[in-house]
């Protein structure tokens with residue numbers, strides 16, 4: 060464990076310390092600030108033996124408070140990383156970087172004139188101890204994000220349907236099983252439609268242009284054909300990109316796909332996660348490979364751009380099984396493939412039954428996916444990390460033939476405003492000139508959302524004033 064005398068640094072130091080996965084070490088940190096000289100002192104304690112470290116650096120007083128804060132965090136995390144890495148003889152793929160978005164960090168440094176784009180990989184390796192492979196991955200993703208436009212009038216719309224047919228064992232999202240909320244789905248859609256109509260007024264008043272729409276969850280395709288039609292009737296913004304997650308193949312029918320097509324949906328996500336049926340059963344998904352293949356054929360027949368999600372590190376899976384899954388995905392050749400690393404979070408059944416996940420070579424799985432997808436014409440275009448991902452790894456979205464998902468890029472890089480609609484959706488207002496972002500979450504649960512929809516709309520109108 061790590062203890063700091065500065066509360067504002069504690070969380071990030073914890074996150075970094077936890078990535079080393081050690082339980083028999085204590086690190087005590089003290090920050091001393093004297094006349095713009097900052098000293099970080101560390102005591103590294105193991106088996107009653109203690110080592111002391113001290114690092115001092117100058118704080119540039121001309122920096123804004125925000126920049127000072129981020130420099131303090133970076134310095135203390137780098138110093139803790141060096142101490143742990145040397146003593147434990149262990150490096151981490153993402154070095155001292157914690158937090159969700161390594162690509163956003165690099166993009167902001169470039170866009171705000173603090174780093175040249177051709178130096179991205181070099182600086183991530185040198186200043187953050189990121190491995191060569193991951194630093195090159197970030198540099199290549201930035202090159203592939205050509206659609207980014209920083210413009211405060213462009214917005215993306217996200218609509219959340221936090222309902223699923225059943226709950227997957229690794230899931231920690233707020234999403235209800237359909238059987239539990241079946242009689243509330245129609246009133247939930249009524250409330251979502253009410254919020255969408257309020258959003259239409261905001262868009263008109265602010266002269267926003269909707270760049271992309273993403274209906275996610277949960278599993279939006281769990282709605283009946285009639286419910287989907289009713290919802291989509293109201294989502295008439297006609298952007299060039301319109302995605303609906305249809306993650307569970309057992310929820311996809313010809314009728315629903317026709318409805319999506321008729322309402323201008325351009326992209327859907329069918330998420331096998333694995334092509335090993337024994338694993339599918341183990342993780343609580345009823346689907347069979349034949350369901351996935353049939354859903355995929357139906358989507359191709361209607362000319363949707365298709366994404367498929369996969370997870371490295373699922374319980375019981377070894378490298379060989381994961382390789383077969385990636386190879387099968389390549390035979391299907393969807394436009395987008397997203398490779399996640401399993402994240403073991405509190406709130407998932409898998410976390411509660413800890414011990415069932417073991418002996419996986421997740422780094423090799425992720426390397427295999429990256430190398431094999433590249434050999435087959437796929438390029439990485441967005442990346443994010445979650446807490447508690449196995450081996451401190453990441454999630455990466457790949458595309459082929461120019462079919463990037465604008466929404467995924469905008470939401471990860473935070474370059475455009477996102478208007479979030481529905482329970483547990485978050486609106487993010489981006490002010491590109493001021494370099495600031497303001498966030499406003501809706502209430503988390505469907506029942507509260509329905510009960511408090513008028514108050515939610517009022518707050519949203521205030522937020523987008």
Ligand code: SF4
Nearest residue numbers: 223226227230234277
């Ligand atoms: S389909 Fe996705 S959101 Fe739904 S339970 Fe499974 S992992 Fe969670």
